[in-house]
Amino acid sequence: xxxxxxxxxxxxxxxxxxxxxxxxxxxxxxxxxxxxxxxxxxxxxxxxxxxxxxxxxxxxxxxxxxxxxxxxxxxxxxxxxxxxxxxxxxxxxxxxxxxxxxxxxxxxxxxxxxxxxxxxxxxxxxxxxxxxxxxxxxxxxxxxxxxxxxxxxxxxxxxxxxxxxxxxxxxxxxxxxxxxxxxxxxxxxxxxxxxxxxxxxxxxxxxxxxxxxxxxxxxxxxxxxxxxxxxxxxxxxxxxxxxxxxxxxxxxxxxxxxxxxxxxxxxxxxxxxxxxxxxxxxxxxxxxxxxxxxxxxxxxxxxxxxxxxxxxxxxxxxxxxxxxxxxxxxxxxxxxxxxxxxxxxxxxxxxxxxxxxxxxxxxxxxxxxxxxxxxxxxxxxxxxxxxxxxxxxxxxxxxxxxxxxxxxxxxxxxxxxxx
Ligand SMILES: NC(=O)c1ccc[n+]([C@@H]2O[C@H](COP(=O)([O-])OP(=O)(O)OC[C@H]3O[C@@H](n4cnc5c(N)ncnc54)[C@H](O)[C@@H]3O)[C@@H](O)[C@H]2O)c1
Numbered sequence: 001x002x003x004x005x006x007x008x009x010x011x012x013x014x015x016x017x018x019x020x021x022x023x024x025x026x027x028x029x030x031x032x033x034x035x036x037x038x039x040x041x042x043x044x045x046x047x048x049x050x051x052x053x054x055x056x057x058x059x060x061x062x063x064x065x066x067x068x069x070x071x072x073x074x075x076x077x078x079x080x081x082x083x084x085x086x087x088x089x090x091x092x093x094x095x096x097x098x099x100x101x102x103x104x105x106x107x108x109x110x111x112x113x114x115x116x117x118x119x120x121x122x123x124x125x126x127x128x129x130x131x132x133x134x135x136x137x138x139x140x141x142x143x144x145x146x147x148x149x150x151x152x153x154x155x156x157x158x159x160x161x162x163x164x165x166x167x168x169x170x171x172x173x174x175x176x177x178x179x180x181x182x183x184x185x186x187x188x189x190x191x192x193x194x195x196x197x198x199x200x201x202x203x204x205x206x207x208x209x210x211x212x213x214x215x216x217x218x219x220x221x222x223x224x225x226x227x228x229x230x231x232x233x234x235x236x237x238x239x240x241x242x243x244x245x246x247x248x249x250x251x252x253x254x255x256x257x258x259x260x261x262x263x264x265x266x267x268x269x270x271x272x273x274x275x276x277x278x279x280x281x282x283x284x285x286x287x288x289x290x291x292x293x294x295x296x297x298x299x300x301x302x303x304x305x306x307x308x309x310x311x312x313x314x315x316x317x318x319x320x321x322x323x324x325x326x327x328x329x330x331x332x333x334x335x336x337x338x339x340x341x342x343x344x345x346x347x348x349x350x351x352x353x354x355x356x357x358x359x360x361x362x363x364x365x366x367x368x369x370x371x372x373x374x375x376x377x378x379x380x381x382x383x384x385x386x387x388x389x390x391x392x393x394x395x396x397x398x399x400x401x402x403x404x405x406x407x408x409x410x411x412x413x414x415x416x417x418x419x
Pocket of ligand 1: 011012013014015016017034035036037040085086087088099102103106120121122123155156157158159262263
């Protein structure tokens with residue numbers, strides 16, 4: 001019988017933390033969610049979920065069961081396990097661990113002996129031992145490994161993915177010692193089908209950076225090939241489809257307008273930061289960043305070419321962007337390439353409108369028109385298909401007499417101009 005009133009406390013209720021509290025509650029755990037954004041907490045307490053993977057119904061069901069949400073952290077002291085899922089952004093192109101440190105201070109102020117603390121935020125190898133533990137120990141005067149347990153587990157959540165979800169995606173874990181590892185394994189086995197143990201927290205931290213840097217580098221490679229294939233008059237999409245028929249040794253990646261979200265454009269910087277401490281850049285990361293960062297301006301240059309071929313000037317033209325989220329069927333626009341594309345088009349005098357059924361507003365330095373629906377396309381000189389939300393498949397594009405530039409390689413747009 002545990003001496004704790006609650007099984008789990010989670011700090012940071014965003015794309016990672018909210019699914020964790022709701023799914024853990026579904027698995028029968030008694031859960032406390034803490035977020036320091038009071039407006040967000042009010043909405044969550046009323047059963048309004050800001051993310052697509054957790055519906056309002058799912059959240060309400062959990063709240064009626066064993067989930068409590070608050071903007072005050074005191075109840076953390078009653079939780080046997082505490083998971084940290086706060087942001088780890090870049091500030092001035094450098095890893096910013098201020099949120100992790102703040103969460104560590106909150107834990108230290110509310111700590112109880114024998115608690116198990118697990119960091120899930122993406123970060124560079126060494127953070128758990130070099131940053132998290134010293135911060136907690138310096139305030140609480142308790143000792144990691146003796147008075148409380150600590151570990152790291154990277155989060156692999158893929159918002160919008162209907163095949164690989166919270167429960168069936170294997171979870172990598174490690175503690176700072178055998179006892180911590182055992183406790184952390186026990187915990188995740190209650191909520192996730194398969195738990196994969198690695199020997200240390202540095203290895204677990206590095207797993208996440210390998211996974212995301214692998215995607216970043218391969219996306220950059222296929223983007224570069226797409227640019228070169230266009231110059232060589234080769235259809236990259238046909239090439240990718242044919243290469244995919246190889247049943248071994250090839251994983252396909254698709255060209256696109258660039259990379260977005262809170263992982264792929266950011267995490268490789270955490271890796272470079274760490275390797276620069278030993279005087280070594282990760283050359284693949286730097287090259288991949290250079291290529292992926294140029295994709296928005298490449299898209300604009302292709303649109304310019306298309307408009308030239310139609311003998312239409314860019315200045316004062318009307319361009320509609322379909323989809324501004326960084327990937328399909330979600331509302332996340334963080335780091336979305338659509339932002340650079342729109343700002344670039346506006347700087348060329350284009351009147352830009354966008355339509356995205358998931359996105360209420362876009363954080364831009366320029367003014368654009370947000371369409372509420374898309375029944376009429378006649379006023380546009382060109383449509384840029386930026387995000388292939390499932391809902392767009394209902395549009396009869398064959399009937400639209402406006403040139404389309406497809407940045408996504410979507411099947412039903414195969415007759416359009418493509419990346
Ligand atoms: N979004 C993803 O798909 C994804 C996937 C895997 C890993 N990650 C990583 O997980 C971490 C969290 O990402 P996210 O997308 O969930 O972020 P998010 O911005 O959606 O959510 C973070 C939440 O933490 C809260 N917060 C910040 N500081 C706090 C503090 N000191 N105390 C309490 N609450 C605090 C914020 O108010 C916010 O609600 C990041 O390290 C990210 O890189 C994200």
